[in-house]
Amino acid sequence: MTTETVNTAGADVSASQKKSFGGIKGLIKRYENLGYKAKKKIMHFISRIFVYFVLIEMAFLFILPFIYIFSTSLMTSQDYMDPTVQYIPTTVNWDNFVKAYQALDYIRSFFNSFGTSVLSALFQTVACALIGYSLGRYKYKGRNLIFLFVVLVLLIPPQVMILASYGLWATLSMVNTWGPVVLPTVFGLGLRGALFVLIYMYFFQRIPDVMDDAARIDGAGPIRVFGIIMLPLVKSAIAIVFIFSFVWHWNDNYEAPTYMYLEGYQTLQPRLANIRNYFSLYAQSQMMSELDRALSEPMLFAGCLMVMVPVLLVYIFGQKQLAAGIERIGVIE
């Protein structure tokens, strides 16, 4: 290191020693003397390292909750309290899952959650495509007004309407059925419906006009053009909307629990939210110690894992389509 600094200092002093490059200064000089292509290659390499470094770091932050849930769900309460036990439990405690299964009333809640989520996702995928198609590919009087309505629906917090809607559903005696959650999605509304409309609109706008002009000249009607030409062209949007709709409905802990609150009609989310109460009741009935009662955390996270699994599966199996959707979104063909 010292010799190198001496060298560069020497290079600065005497012009005769131009060739002896060393140290960081020398490296920069050597880099400056390279050709365009080599320069680009080096910069590319450096940026690649930087990108990987930053992304891996952040990806870790995003995976961390998964690891936390998974490891905590396998711990005993002693492990959970022990500060020396971090992430790796001393013994695997499967009992957490059994207790969480009972507390969640898993089969019935799962059925409610899954039914509402799948139906809503299916309906939204179709209905939002219709309105998105209308907004994205047609110009007509009032189109801008309808677009404004869609944006407005996006901006109105559901909390403003939930009381009035609850009353409406109650007069229709449809509270504690799947109706309040599923019916709005039939028309392309419902949970984040407006966002899906905008996504579809965006995708439909990107398709070149020649596509449907050609089909029209060949004599296809509007429904045919929509179903056979247009929908297959926005496959990636369909994947995005279906997956997001399913996941958001599954995780909905506001609207669905408000409409479906009776025992047996609940979805998984409110059961999970009340899991602590269940455990304290359970502990009282079993004459468990104060400590055990307070430490329901591992069971709680076992419950979290059980609630997560279906979404995770949808995500993993739909991942290819989702990735394709993300790859293609916004790309101009």
Add this chain to the structure above:
Amino acid sequence: MKKQIKAKKQLAHSQKYTLLSFEKRRSIEGFLFSIPWLIGFLGFIVIPLVLSVRISFFQTVLTDLYGFQGTSTFVGINNYVKVIQDPSIGQTVFESFGMSIIKVPVIVAFSLFVAVLLKQEFPGRTVFRIIFFIPVILAGTIMTYLFADGVGNMSVFSTITTGVNEINTFFGTIMSNIGSIMWASSVEILIFLAALQSVPATLYEVVEIDGATAWESFWHVTLPYISPFVILNCVYALVDSFVASDNPVMSIMNTMTQEGTKYGQASALSWLYMLATLAVILIFILLTRRWLK
């Protein structure tokens, strides 16, 4: 000669006519496609909105929520006055607005940064693109539990900023919530990715030939091109934080409805809150409309 002009006129007229009818046909088609949504809009948005305005003027009971049967009493703007006069509500609203305004720039900057990185071509990018959507899976109750357990709380970051008092509270809030802020940015990353991928590659080639560095091309090509999406993302992040179920204003509304007698007040509060949020968003759009096009 005259004949020719006449023929030409006729041709032009007929062309115009067919064009019009075709366009008319198309516009009717387009409208037909939007009809289901409009029906739903009327039934599930307009009617509840109108009814909720009505509720906000009544002292209601659950059996007669809309005041049609006479058991509820009309109280005029009393509910609104009560909400405005309650100092704790006002304070909570301002605090939650302040928190949103701190959070949003961080969310947008972070998601833009991640989107720029994810746009690069490198092996394994699909895996990363998938990973950054994990928070969407964990949303809801699970996320609440995770925050309660302090998983999103990066105490390492918050200790860095201790010492500088003025900045401390500001950065302290950001840093101790860095996990939650990052996890709130999945949809924003998606929108930015879409925007970045729509920038024509030829623009980058042009500035590269002119000798621009990656940094310069980001500031002079990418950012101006995607500026509408930056605004869009800001609005989305604002709305998202305003209506999040862990927002303190939302929990005030929930407790009001759970008490069973304050439906009118809850409605009034929700309307005032909605108008306030719309005002904030409108002001934001007016301030930034320069970058919208």
